[in-house]
Amino acid sequence: MGEIISLKRESLLKYVLQLADNALILGQRLAELCGHGPILEQDIAITNISLDLIGEARILYQYAAEIEGNGKTEDDYPYKRDVRDWQNILLVELPNGHFGYTIMRQFMFDCYHYYHLKAMTNSGDERLAQIAAKTIKEATYHLKYSSEWVIRLGDGTQESHDKMQEALNDRIRFFDEAFIPSKIENDKSLNGVAVDCTKIKASAWAKFTEVCQTANLEIPEVKFPQKGGKDGVHTEHFGFILAELQFVQKSYPDSNW
Amino acid sequence: MTEIQSLEKRFQDRIDAEERIEPRDWMPEKYRKTLIRQISQHAHSEVVGMLPEGNWITRAPNLRRKLGLIAKVQDEAGHGLYLYSACETLGISRDEVLDQLHTGKAKYSSIFNYPTLTWADIGAIGWLVDGAAILNQVPLCRCSYGPYARAMVRVCKEESFHQRQGYEIMLTLANGTPEQKEMAQDAINRWWWPSLMMFGPNDSESTHSAQSMAWRIKRFSNDELRQRMVDMIKPQTDILGLTLPDPEIKWNEERGAHDFGEIDWDEFWSVVKGDGPCNKERLAARVKAHEEGQWVRDAALAYAEKQEVRKASDGKTKVA
Numbered sequence: 001m002g003e004i005i006s007l008k009r010e011s012l013l014k015y016v017l018q019l020a021d022n023a024l025i026l027g028q029r030l031a032e033l034c035g036h037g038p039i040l041e042q043d044i045a046i047t048n049i050s051l052d053l054i055g056e057a058r059i060l061y062q063y064a065a066e067i068e069g070n071g072k073t074e075d076d077y078p079y080k081r082d083v084r085d086w087q088n089i090l091l092v093e094l095p096n097g098h099f100g101y102t103i104m105r106q107f108m109f110d111c112y113h114y115y116h117l118k119a120m121t122n123s124g125d126e127r128l129a130q131i132a133a134k135t136i137k138e139a140t141y142h143l144k145y146s147s148e149w150v151i152r153l154g155d156g157t158q159e160s161h162d163k164m165q166e167a168l169n170d171r172i173r174f175f176d177e178a179f180i181p182s183k184i185e186n187d188k189s190l191n192g193v194a195v196d197c198t199k200i201k202a203s204a205w206a207k208f209t210e211v212c213q214t215a216n217l218e219i220p221e222v223k224f225p226q227k228g229g230k231d232g233v234h235t236e237h238f239g240f241i242l243a244e245l246q247f248v249q250k251s252y253p254d255s256n257w
Numbered sequence: 258m259t260e261i262q263s264l265e266k267r268f269q270d271r272i273d274a275e276e277r278i279e280p281r282d283w284m285p286e287k288y289r290k291t292l293i294r295q296i297s298q299h300a301h302s303e304v305v306g307m308l309p310e311g312n313w314i315t316r317a318p319n320l321r322r323k324l325g326l327i328a329k330v331q332d333e334a335g336h337g338l339y340l341y342s343a344c345e346t347l348g349i350s351r352d353e354v355l356d357q358l359h360t361g362k363a364k365y366s367s368i369f370n371y372p373t374l375t376w377a378d379i380g381a382i383g384w385l386v387d388g389a390a391i392l393n394q395v396p397l398c399r400c401s402y403g404p405y406a407r408a409m410v411r412v413c414k415e416e417s418f419h420q421r422q423g424y425e426i427m428l429t430l431a432n433g434t435p436e437q438k439e440m441a442q443d444a445i446n447r448w449w450w451p452s453l454m455m456f457g458p459n460d461s462e463s464t465h466s467a468q469s470m471a472w473r474i475k476r477f478s479n480d481e482l483r484q485r486m487v488d489m490i491k492p493q494t495d496i497l498g499l500t501l502p503d504p505e506i507k508w509n510e511e512r513g514a515h516d517f518g519e520i521d522w523d524e525f526w527s528v529v530k531g532d533g534p535c536n537k538e539r540l541a542a543r544v545k546a547h548e549e550g551q552w553v554r555d556a557a558l559a560y561a562e563k564q565e566v567r568k569a570s571d572g573k574t575k576v577a
């Protein structure tokens with residue numbers, strides 16, 4: 001019996017970290033843009049989303065630390081794990097590129113994130129349900145923001161349309177990973193706790209398609225969706241993200257900041 | 258008295274009576290120009306100032322510090338926005354003032370032309386640079402020009418939060434490992450003099466001061482404010498157990514203030530004139546963001562116009 005409980009706890013920990021990693025890495029990517037946005041108002045808006053996502057990651061890492069209950073803190077997970085232990089989807093670690101790429105990546109993530117949180121409000125794990133209820137308010141705003149910008153840029157000038165189509169063509173193969181369950185999402189011990197990501201796929205895609213249509217963007221067919229992030233197999237970009245993220249703690253271990 | 262002279266006299270009387278001048282009120286052309294120069298430089302400083310600190314966002318040492326730093330840099334963007342709006346009330350568009358920045362015609366605070374090398378620099382900037390900004394800006398809350406004064410009230414609240422956050426970073430480092438303490442001392446050593454330079458040239462060298470004082474744009478002289486800075490920071494440095502890189506700093510009982518050493522004015526003027534360590538990089542970063550954002554701004558405008566047309570023709574079909 002004790003063993004079953006601890007197995008479940010280990011699965012829950014892994015699941016919570018997967019959620020946190022998505023939020024943190026996208027928040028970190030967006031934070032790179034702070035001070036470099038195309039216009040001050042959008043600089044502020046993108047930074048806001050970054051703050052929300054890192055804030056969400058922080059709550060989830062705190063929960064992870066409580067689940068482990070061995071004195072770890074919220075910072076141990078982002079600052080002390082190496083590449084293969086991170087479970088975020090590949091989409092969120094892709095470079096910002098031009099503003100069209102940033103917006104497209106955001107929109108794809110928001111389509112997933114919003115419906116995922118919506119489902120998570122019904123999680124059998126009370127804490128996850130609470131976290132979802134809190135963060136879905138922000139995710140609702142993010143989805144609205146990125147949808148509006150996909151439309152504005154897709155239906156703006158010829159140049160902006162071409163840039164959005166370019167971003168869509170290049171990034172679409174990273175969209176589906178979010179809806180392909182990882183081992184941990186399929187873990188039987190998390191039945192009723194983890195969101196069944198296959199079940200949110202239809203709603204997320206419906207929203208995605210609707211917005212792309214309004215934006216006059218054509219969704220290309222994807223033969224081989226890219227995946228692996230959830231199992232710790234990342235893109236080559238990822239090591240560099242960690243090099244920056246963890247630089248101070250690696251250079252001066254065991255210090256308070 | 259000519260008509261203009263009597264207008265000028267009424268204007269000065271209102272200023273002397275501590276009345277606020279509002280955008281629609283008559284004002285001397287030179288007053289308007291002085292304000293545009295000052296407010297736009299202030300706005301540019303907020304925005305360029307995002308760069309040296311933004312440089313550490315991705316490397317902040319823990320999540321709490323990362324969130325604190327992002328929020329701070331975002332606040333500075335907000336300050337830039339209020340100030341660009343205050344400029345617009347004086348009849349100059351944001352595009353025009355941005356153009357002056359990007360072509361090197363307008364200045365911004367020289368402090369942001371120094372590099373941020375370690376995490377301690379983030380603490381030192383919050384503490385010293387935002388500290389100096391507060392001393393400069395608190396009197397501006399009573400500036401004769403209403404929109405500028407009101408923007409400053411909002412800004413000052415946030416700046417004092419930034420300063421506390423910066424000092425708290427310094428305290429943590431000062432109470433940390435020997436390496437952290439050394440990092441904090443090194444940051445003070447590099448940021449102290451440039452922070453003192455933020456108050457501008459000595460009163461004897463300051464060209465715009467007298468008129469600005471008469472117009473109640475400025476309330477205290479550069480040297481008065483600089484003295485306050487030294488008097489505020491010295492005891493705070495003592496609490497940290499660290500030192501200021503000025504052997505001449507000493508309490509003067511008679512004056513009731515600290516004596517301190519002479520600023521390296523050659524360095525001051527060379528950075529003002531564009532030869533500081535990061536002048537080129539800072540400006541290049543702003544120009545790059547602006548140019549790479551052009552298609553985004555164009556698209557937003559084109560889309561808004563299309564929506565207008567769509568709305569108008571929608572209205573027509575409904576009427577028909």
Ligand SMILES: [Fe+2]
Pocket residue numbers: 303332333336412416
């Ligand atoms: Fe500011």
Ligand SMILES: [Fe+2]
Pocket residue numbers: 303336390394412
């Ligand atoms: Fe300021």
Ligand SMILES: [Fe+2]
Pocket residue numbers: 333387415416419
């Ligand atoms: Fe500030």
